[in-house]
Amino acid sequence: MSFTKETGLTYQDVALVPQYNNVASRTEPNLGTWLTQRTFVAHPLIPANMDTVISPEMARVLRDNGSYPIFHRFAPLADQLAWVKEFPQACYISAGFNQLPNVLELLDAGARGVCIDVAHGHSKTMLEYIQQIKHERPNAEVIAGNVCTAIAYQDLVNAGADAVKVGVGPGSNCTTRIMTGFGVPQFTAVYECAQLAKKLRVPIIADGGIREPRDVAIALAAGASTVMMGGLFARTYESAAPKTTHPDGTTTARFRGQASQEFQEDFYGKMRPKTVPEGIGQTVQVKQSTQEVLDSFLGGLRSAMTYGGARDMKEFQRKAEFIRVSSGYMKESYPQQM
Numbered sequence: 060m061s062f063t064k065e066t067g068l069t070y071q072d073v074a075l076v077p078q079y080n081n082v083a084s085r086t087e088p089n090l091g092t093w094l095t096q097r098t099f100v101a102h103p104l105i106p107a108n109m110d111t112v113i114s115p116e117m118a119r120v121l122r123d124n125g126s127y128p129i130f131h132r133f134a135p136l137a138d139q140l141a142w143v144k145e146f147p148q149a150c151y152i153s154a155g156f157n158q159l160p161n162v163l164e165l166l167d168a169g170a171r172g173v174c175i176d177v178a179h180g181h182s183k184t185m186l187e188y189i190q191q192i193k194h195e196r197p198n199a200e201v202i203a204g205n206v207c208t209a210i211a212y213q214d215l216v217n218a219g220a221d222a223v224k225v226g227v228g229p230g231s232n233c234t235t236r237i238m239t240g241f242g243v244p245q246f247t248a249v250y251e252c253a254q255l256a257k258k259l260r261v262p263i264i265a266d267g268g269i270r271e272p273r274d275v276a277i278a279l280a281a282g283a284s285t286v287m288m289g290g291l292f293a294r295t296y297e298s299a300a301p302k303t304t305h306p307d308g309t310t311t312a313r314f315r316g317q318a319s320q321e322f323q324e325d326f327y328g329k330m331r332p333k334t335v336p337e338g339i340g341q342t343v344q345v346k347q348s349t350q351e352v353l354d355s356f357l358g359g360l361r362s363a364m365t366y367g368g369a370r371d372m373k374e375f376q377r378k379a380e381f382i383r384v385s386s387g388y389m390k391e392s393y394p395q396q397m
Contacts, residue, residue: 067244069229070274071389076380078368088364089371090357092284093262094127095172095200095221101125102357103279103372105264106298106349107230107289108153108174110134111314114299115142117292120349122149129153129174129202131299136161143168151202156184163195172200172221178235179227180204181211189218205266207248209255216261223261224287225252229268231290232314232339246281253282253376272359279360279372280379290314291356295349302345310345 082088090102101124106113108129118128130142132153139152139161147169153176154162162173175188180203189201203215204224215223226249228235228242236242243251245268256263262284269275269288278286293300293314300312347355369375 065247067247068383069244070246070268070270070277072244072383073246073277073381074384074388075277075280075363075367076382077366078378078380080365080368082365082368082370085358085361085365087370088361088375090360092279092372093222094264094285095202096261097200097221098127098171100127100285102353103283103285103360104275104353104356105129105285105287106292107266107287108132108151108176109289109293111300111312112289112293112298114297115145116297117295117299117349118142118146118150120297120353122146124350124353127151127171132158132176136164139165140168143170151200156188159188159191159195162192166196166199170199172202174202174204174224176204178205180206180224181208181214186214186218189215189220193219202264204264206252207243209251212252212261212263213255213259216259220261222264222284223252224264224266225249225283226266226268226287230266231270232341233267234339238335246277249278249283250281256282272356273363275356276360276363277381280363280367280375280381282376284372290343291352292349294343294345295347295352296345297349298345300343311342312345314341314343 091099092103094100106117108131110131110133113128113130121128127149129151132155143165148171150170151172151174152165152170153174155177189203192201200221202222203220205226206212207225207227212223226245229245249265252263264285264287265278265283266287269286275286292298293312300314302310302312304310364375367375367378369378
């Protein structure tokens with residue numbers, strides 16, 4: 060038995076300390092960043108590769124904004140091939156273990172790379188799978204995850220990953236931590252992996268835990284290169300989430316975790332033997348377009364970078380200074396009803 064001496068922190072447990080600012084305008088910061096070791100994107104926001112989030116319609120918005128979609132793995136192969144053909148060398152596909160034939164076919168059809176998408180990515184099977192894909196298709200980019208420790212990040216990089224997804228349990232529909240007791244608070248997970256990423260230079264995708272624009276700024280300042288968001292993009296008109304328009308004119312969408320009972324029964328016909336759900340489904344209100352979410356969160360990030368005195372992501376991270384905050388910090392931060 061071992062016990063870490065440190066206290067794990069969430070995004071809500073910390074704040075960024077303002078720095079001297081010589082950036083003349085909030086429009087000045089450059090939001091460009093590395094998605095993988097070989098792919099640069101115009102901004103750091105990525106919709107989650109979930110079946111109720113990413114869609115071809117959303118992918119087109121991403122493309123128009125200088126980024127690349129990561130499609131989910133729960134559609135028929137014919138549909139995935141259609142996505143790849145619409146976005147040749149401009150999209151990533153996803154895969155679980157034991158899907159190598161599909162991966163190779165989709166890569167040969169024009170996918171830029173593959174996201175190996177499993178809940179607990181620090182495993183012998185994961186390392187062997189990365190190596191196998193790299194052996195079969197040396198030029199394919201491999202995104203691997205999810206992990207939440209520096210040693211796991213290092214092992215995936217050493218196996219050949221071009222980017223690593225960090226986050227176990229922080230997603231809005233995830234119950235892994237409640238069901239198993241395992242997981243590292245997301246700020247600490249990103250920060251500790253990022254300390255090693257400074258040396259290994261393989262980008263981190265901070266996956267989960269984003270509730271507000273401030274969380275994006277904190278994740279990036281902590282060392283992530285990009286940030287993956289599920290629930291916030293599921294709430295858009297372009298998401299793949301099934302939608303219902305109500306008599307009062309409002310629209311709702313059904314957003315679900317892929318470890319939820321709802322998903323398992325829909326995709327597999329039943330819960331897999333000897334397993335329990337590690338996620339939920341929920342009905343959310345649809346109020347914005349994908350473009351509006353991008354504009355809002357990227358606008359907040361540009362403002363954050365001026366408070367950090369930074370013109371680009373590298374300077375933002377280099378100058379970042381964090382302070383731990385009390386439970387009253389967030390309450391104080393919201394507008395107060397007088």
